[in-house]
Amino acid sequence: MSAIQHAAGLLDGVRRRRPRVHCLMNGVVPKFVADGLSALGAIPSMTSSPEEVGHFVAKADALLVNLGTLDAQCREAIGIAVDVAAKQGRPWTLDPSHCDYSPPRAAFAQDLLTRGPAVLRANAAEFDLLSVPAGVVAVRTGRQDRIAYNGSAFSVVNGHPLTALVTGTGCLSGAVIAAFLAIEPDPYLAACAAMLAFGVAAEMAGTAAAGPGSFEPALLDALANLEGAHILSFAKADHEQG
Numbered sequence: 001m002s003a004i005q006h007a008a009g010l011l012d013g014v015r016r017r018r019p020r021v022h023c024l025m026n027g028v029v030p031k032f033v034a035d036g037l038s039a040l041g042a043i044p045s046m047t048s049s050p051e052e053v054g055h056f057v058a059k060a061d062a063l064l065v066n067l068g069t070l071d072a073q074c075r076e077a078i079g080i081a082v083d084v085a086a087k088q089g090r091p092w093t094l095d096p097s098h099c100d101y102s103p104p105r106a107a108f109a110q111d112l113l114t115r116g117p118a119v120l121r122a123n124a125a126e127f128d129l130l131s132v133p134a135g136v137v138a139v140r141t142g143r144q145d146r147i148a149y150n151g152s153a154f155s156v157v158n159g160h161p162l163t164a165l166v167t168g169t170g171c172l173s174g175a176v177i178a179a180f181l182a183i184e185p186d187p188y189l190a191a192c193a194a195m196l197a198f199g200v201a202a203e204m205a206g207t208a209a210a211g212p213g214s215f216e217p218a219l220l221d222a223l224a225n226l227e228g229a230h231i232l233s234f235a236k237a238d239h240e241q242g
């Protein structure tokens with residue numbers, strides 16, 4: 001089965017199984033990310049207090065760690081969350097948001113990469129600063145999204161330029177990866193499926209939007225209305241075999 005056919009089936013799996021995704025999100029776009037996960041068919045939770053986060057991660061099917069507005073309490077919560085994820089076998093995605101602005105944040109992100117994330121999702125500037133250890137699926141987003149693992153790579157060229165004009169679309173794409181990780185044990189297939197679903201939904205939203213203001217709700221609508229058949233019809237992707 002191709003990665004595209006597999007993605008269509010996994011989208012149905014997300015709707016059937018409604019995975020719980022716990023998000024340690026930045027303070028800028030938590031509502032958008034939670035709404036995007038709900039629209040897709042997953043169940044978001046966003047608590048970050050150190051005394052509670054472990055309980056939330058233990059009950060979640062997957063975790064997203066986003067460093068966008070990192071502070072001392074976030075660092076503590078992230079440490080607890082990734083420990084619980086490791087102990088309970090919960091897959092997690094790292095979004096090293098804005099690590100290119102701050103050497104301490106880049107060092108923290110680089111350290112987190114050694115603590116067992118299934119997937120790194122980063123924009124080009126963030127991605128190019130980090131070295132991705134073997135065993136971590138590497139997703140570099142931009143006009144083209146490239147998913148790489150162990151010598152293989154998959155590039156998704158779906159999407160719409162308005163995506164780049166709405167803050168938090170990258171954060172949401174990391175959350176969508178976490179939702180697919182919750183139901184697909186192979187993190188490379190999960191990440192390919194997530195970026196196909198997100199890219200096709202963004203393309204559908206782009207045709208309905210007049211600008212970034214109407215693109216944002218249109219993207220939520222497109223995530224909710226997306227069907228496996230849309231992925232099969234509209235996916236534009238290339239496989240590079242290593």
Ligand SMILES: Nc1ncnc2c1ncn2[C@@H]1O[C@H](COP(=O)(O)OP(=O)(O)OP(=O)(O)O)[C@@H](O)[C@H]1O
Pocket residue numbers: 097122123124141142143144145158159160161162163164166167168169170171172173198
């Ligand atoms: N020029 C573009 N054309 C089409 N899609 C794009 C373009 N640039 C980015 N995207 C899409 O926008 C989304 C966000 O990617 P980007 O690399 O901009 O992340 P980001 O900088 O982390 O975003 P944010 O921090 O706002 O959440 C991805 O789904 C990506 O495919």
Ligand SMILES: Cc1ncsc1CCO
Pocket residue numbers: 026027028029068069097098167168171
């Ligand atoms: C703009 C911004 N600043 C910190 S997090 C965030 C949202 C994702 O880029």
Ligand SMILES: [Mg+2]
Pocket residue numbers: 095097098123170171
């Ligand atoms: Mg980002």
